[in-house]
Amino acid sequence: xxxxxxxxxxxxxxxxxxxxxxxxxxxxxxxxxxxxxxxxxxxxxxxxxxxxxxxxxxxxxxxxxxxxxxxxxxxxxxxxxxxxxxxxxxxxxxxxxxxxxxxxxxxxxxxxxxxxxxxxxxxxxxxxxxxxxxxxxxxxxxxxxxxxxxxxxxxxxxxxxxxxxxxxxxxxxxxxxxx
Amino acid sequence: xxxxxxxxxxxxxxxxxxxxxxxxxxxxxxxxxxxxxxxxxxxxxxxxxxxxxxxxxxxxxxxxxxxxxxxxxxxxxxxxxxxxxxxxxxxxxxxxxxxxxxxxxxxxxxxxxxxxxxxxxxxxxxxxxxxxxxxxxxxxxxxxxxxxxxxxxxxxxxxxxxxxxxxxxxxxxxxxxxxxxxxxxxxxxxxxxxxxxxxxxxxxxxxxxxxxxxxxxxxxxxxxxxxxxxxxxxxxxxxxxxxxxxxxxxxxxxxxxxxxxxxxxxxxxxxxxxxxxxxxxxxxxxxxxxxxxxxxxxxxxxxxxxxxxxxxxxxxxxxxxxxxxxxxxxxxxxxx
Amino acid sequence: xxxxxxxxxxxxxxxxxxxxxxxxxxxxxxxxxxxxxxxxxxxxxxxxxxxxxxxxxxxxxxxxxxxxxxxxxxxxxxxxxxxxxxxxxxxxxxxxxxxxxxxxxxxxxxxxxxxxxxxxxxxxxxxxxxxxxxxxxxxxxxxxxxxxxxxxxxxxxxxxxxxxxxxxxxxxxxxxxxxxxxxxxxxxxxxxxxxxxxxxxxxxxxxxxxxxxxxxxxxxxxxxxxxxxxxxxxxxxxxxxxxxxxxxxxxxxxxxxxxxxxxxxxxxxxxxxxxxxxxxxxxxxxxxxxxxxxxxxxxxxxxxxxxxxxxxxxxxxxxxxxxxxxxxxxxxxxxxxxxxxxxxxxxxxxxxxxxxxxxxxxxxxxxxxxxxxxxxxxxxxxxxxxxxxxxxxxxxxxxxxxxxxxxxxxxxxxxxxxxxxxxxxxxxxxxxxxxxx
Ligand code: NA
Ligand code: NA
Numbered sequence: 042x043x044x045x046x047x048x049x050x051x052x053x054x055x056x057x058x059x060x061x062x063x064x065x066x067x068x069x070x071x072x073x074x075x076x077x078x079x080x081x082x083x084x085x086x087x088x089x090x091x092x093x094x095x096x097x098x099x100x101x102x103x104x105x106x107x108x109x110x111x112x113x114x115x116x117x118x119x120x121x122x123x124x125x126x127x128x129x130x131x132x133x134x135x136x137x138x139x140x141x142x143x144x145x146x147x148x149x150x151x152x153x154x155x156x157x158x159x160x161x162x163x164x165x166x167x168x169x170x171x172x173x174x175x176x177x178x179x180x181x182x183x184x185x186x187x188x189x190x191x192x193x194x195x196x197x198x199x200x201x202x203x204x205x206x207x208x209x210x211x212x213x214x215x216x217x218x219x220x
Numbered sequence: 221x222x223x224x225x226x227x228x229x230x231x232x233x234x235x236x237x238x239x240x241x242x243x244x245x246x247x248x249x250x251x252x253x254x255x256x257x258x259x260x261x262x263x264x265x266x267x268x269x270x271x272x273x274x275x276x277x278x279x280x281x282x283x284x285x286x287x288x289x290x291x292x293x294x295x296x297x298x299x300x301x302x303x304x305x306x307x308x309x310x311x312x313x314x315x316x317x318x319x320x321x322x323x324x325x326x327x328x329x330x331x332x333x334x335x336x337x338x339x340x341x342x343x344x345x346x347x348x349x350x351x352x353x354x355x356x357x358x359x360x361x362x363x364x365x366x367x368x369x370x371x372x373x374x375x376x377x378x379x380x381x382x383x384x385x386x387x388x389x390x391x392x393x394x395x396x397x398x399x400x401x402x403x404x405x406x407x408x409x410x411x412x413x414x415x416x417x418x419x420x421x422x423x424x425x426x427x428x429x430x431x432x433x434x435x436x437x438x439x440x441x442x443x444x445x446x447x448x449x450x451x452x453x454x455x456x457x458x459x460x461x462x463x464x465x466x467x468x469x470x471x472x473x474x475x476x477x478x479x480x481x482x483x484x485x486x487x488x489x490x491x492x493x494x495x496x497x498x499x500x501x502x503x504x505x506x507x508x509x510x511x512x513x514x515x516x517x518x519x520x521x522x523x524x525x526x527x528x529x530x531x532x533x534x535x536x537x538x539x540x541x542x543x544x545x546x547x548x549x550x551x552x553x554x555x556x
Numbered sequence: 557x558x559x560x561x562x563x564x565x566x567x568x569x570x571x572x573x574x575x576x577x578x579x580x581x582x583x584x585x586x587x588x589x590x591x592x593x594x595x596x597x598x599x600x601x602x603x604x605x606x607x608x609x610x611x612x613x614x615x616x617x618x619x620x621x622x623x624x625x626x627x628x629x630x631x632x633x634x635x636x637x638x639x640x641x642x643x644x645x646x647x648x649x650x651x652x653x654x655x656x657x658x659x660x661x662x663x664x665x666x667x668x669x670x671x672x673x674x675x676x677x678x679x680x681x682x683x684x685x686x687x688x689x690x691x692x693x694x695x696x697x698x699x700x701x702x703x704x705x706x707x708x709x710x711x712x713x714x715x716x717x718x719x720x721x722x723x724x725x726x727x728x729x730x731x732x733x734x735x736x737x738x739x740x741x742x743x744x745x746x747x748x749x750x751x752x753x754x755x756x757x758x759x760x761x762x763x764x765x766x767x768x769x770x771x772x773x774x775x776x777x778x779x780x781x782x783x784x785x786x787x788x789x790x791x792x793x794x795x796x797x798x799x800x801x802x803x804x805x806x807x808x809x810x811x812x813x814x815x816x817x818x819x820x821x822x823x824x825x826x827x828x829x830x831x832x833x834x835x836x837x838x839x840x841x842x843x844x845x846x847x848x849x850x851x852x853x854x855x856x857x858x859x860x861x862x863x864x865x866x867x868x869x870x871x872x873x874x875x876x877x878x879x880x881x882x883x884x885x886x887x888x889x890x891x892x893x894x895x896x897x898x899x900x901x902x903x904x905x906x907x908x909x910x911x912x913x914x915x916x917x918x919x920x921x922x923x924x925x926x927x928x929x930x931x932x933x934x935x936x937x938x939x940x941x942x943x944x945x946x947x948x949x950x951x952x953x954x955x956x957x958x959x960x961x962x963x964x965x966x967x968x969x970x971x972x973x974x975x976x977x978x979x980x981x982x983x984x985x986x987x988x989x990x991x992x993x
Contacts, residue, residue, distance in 0.1 A: 066836075066839065069839055070832075070835045070836055070838075070839045071835075073622045073623075073626060073835055073838055073839060073842070074835065076619050076622065076623065076810070077623060077626070077810050077813050077814060080619065080623075080806060080807055080809075080810035081810050081811060081814050083807070084802070084803060084807050084810070084811060087391065087406065088802060090389075092372065092389035092390060092391065093390070093391050093392040095380075095392075097392075098377075098392060098616040099377070099616075101616045101619045101806065102614045102615050102616045102618070102619070103614060104619070105613050105614065105615065105616075105618045105619050105621075105622075105846070106610065106611075106613045106614045108622070108839070108842070109613055109842065109843050109846045109847060109850070110609075112839045112840065112842070112843045113843055113847060115839075115840070116839075116840050116843040116844060116847070119840060121840045121841075121843070121844050122579040122580075122581060122582070122844055122847065123579065123580045123581065123844055123848060123897070123898050123900070123901045124574075124577055124578065124579045124580055125574055125575065125577060125580075125896045125897045125941065126577050127577075127896065127940055127941070128575060128576050128577060129576065129577030143576065143577070144577075147577065147578045147579065147582070150578070150582060150586055151579065151582045154582055154585045154586055154589065154605075157589070157602055157605060157606075158585075158605055158606055158609045160602075161602050161603060161605065161606030161609075162606050162609065162610060164603075164606070165606055165607075165610050168280075168300075169299075172299045172300045173299055173528075174299040174300065175298070175299050177377070178377050178378055178380050178381060179298070179381075179520070179521055179524070180381050180384070180515075180517055180520045180521065181380050181381065181384075190610070193609075193610060197609065227861070265861075265863075267860050267861070271856075271857065271860035272857050272860055272861070273607065273611070273857075274611065274612070276611050276614060277607055277611045280603075280607060281607070284600065284603040284604070284607070285596070285599070285600050285603070286600060286603065286604050286607065396728075397804065400801050401801075403801060404800065404801020404802065405801070406801065406802070
């Protein structure tokens, strides 16, 4: 369940990158707490004072997207994305090098796919920025969406880079003939 | 005969009247016109009911070509379609949906800023949509708008503005939550449309329909992706333009008929309840009284947009003038 | 290639990619991207994928996932599970194989405050298994009971699987929760019958030694109340709030997580480090679930463009096998997939294809959902990949306990689940009566 560190080089770059991934994920982790608190506040406000708090449902929805994006890199790093590993493990037992190459290919595909998402999210961000996109109701309460969009963009970018790092380390293992 | 493949999609299912009419009126009329010469035939690939995108992405999905043709729900595009919000920020200006639709259709031709706000999103508008009329659904009859002071009223976020100044507490909600909200006392009543109230059986828990006939609003448009449009032969384009106009008119008439039908249907279905469904007509002048209780929400909406160079005040006047020219009498002169 | 062919190739490509070990979410995104690029073009594919990534998770309802997961993890550390087991252990102390049944009952009650089966498996492998061993039960049976009854965690509300199904099938989460109660009670009963039958007909499967630990002291009323109070108050808060109409599902999750936090703090089972660890764990479970939902959304939109679901439903329903033939094949497919991949992935791969067919067949979608959830949960117990079994193995941390031993112990409970599925197919009101009330 913990990150598989055996293949991680102990270099400064790698450690620094790990800190970036974990730091960004921590922001996402905090958002789970924020979510719990604002929703509980809304329950109290509605049942005790009879009126909903503004923005809670819209901000809650936006927080979900954001926290998933922010924690995606750390989840990839911890190898917690759902997958079926049997054939891969069987292959690994017979040919560690082939298994490492296959892992490198998977990680590269992940980097490409998440890279495309990050790249295309840049456009979504630009549009939100240009249109001054917001949630809520003007005259009651509003919140601009671009800061969330920026975090989503950062999250997918970091996740793509994490996959790219994983590709490199799998390739290194393939060269050395390790699993 | 040349066949042309087009995807048509919506976030809402075809049981929603104006989505169903995309099939029965817009598509059918287009096919009918094209059949006259038989040169072209459209193969429609239908993806209604949120198969391709949800209500939060109706504009971008047409813009980006995820669908060729789709219904754009302007209520949920407050930032990207600011001028299109005029009617819901100038409430109760007309209880005549066909007039609202006619004015919006005309403004689309004559008001460059309005047309631009749509066309800059890489699309071409073919037809327009509006809502039916708003009423307040409660458990006990009201005598006028003063009665909602202190009540908890469910309304979708955007319409929270219509309750400011009435001393009612706005409870955020959506069609899917109203029934249980009222049933369990989360709210005491709902501000909603007859066409929305009927399918969710709101009358079972809030059997009194306090009839304000609080005006309809502009709600969106049938649009086609600009790249898809540019690739169509002129004959097909002309057929679609004509079908779009037919759609808009038919939809307006349908709103009037369906609104009355829905009200009557609720009375009929709820006749046997312990508290039978009852339509309580609000006295003359109550709607004006309600409108005058509100802060000037039209001004609050328009001024920040004016400041950003979006001519909202001008558009607001044009909208209300258009209604007046068609004999409608807005209950409050939001533009003056 | 026609769009239909592209869609069919995409499904096969996905199955192959998953089989060779590609992360399932990445697999769904890749084949969907390729599919849309071929059906339309690569610009549309890129924009559609970005839209899915940015918009599809933007739903208030999805906040329910981290909140119920957090609640489940908090009750796991706070010792609420042990108290529940204590209560049932003392109540059942004179019954034959009573500890086995106490485990089932404690799981059923614990299930009503957690939405994830791994929480149940973790808690009861540490509490119930040592107690059963002490009283002379075989380790095979003891772990098998825990594995089997852990599936109740995602059948009795709240339930992560019900939430996922409700989202994909556009059903009300509240109703799906209600629909799990009847089948959850039925399954508990069938488990108890199974335990009694085993103790009677195959005692060597259940017991390996005389019970030398002796009888536990009976439980006094005040102690019973003290132990039952935390779990009862959480049940009232979550289920009472939900069905009393004070809370929507998302709010029930938030209130439940907050309530569990209060209980954990009052029992001093939470320091800052543990709490942060729980939040991080919550985040990673949430991401793995919601990232799959995101990817499955793109997959189902690609399929909608290809027309595969429409064609398949015509094939199944107009062809020879009919609605019930389809249902049988569908359940078998799910159980087969359950041998290899995790519960939520199965639902997200299969439902985009199966839901339109089930709808066209005129099935009650709530009933269909309950059958889906139970069939998916069979996979928690089947080798080679059985998540509940793996969880027990790692929670027990006992090198002498083989994984095969736990899988063998779970076999009777797999059979019991199949019986339960058959009963719900024959008597749909077990699932639908409460939900449609
Ligand atoms: Na549960
Ligand atoms: Na399995």
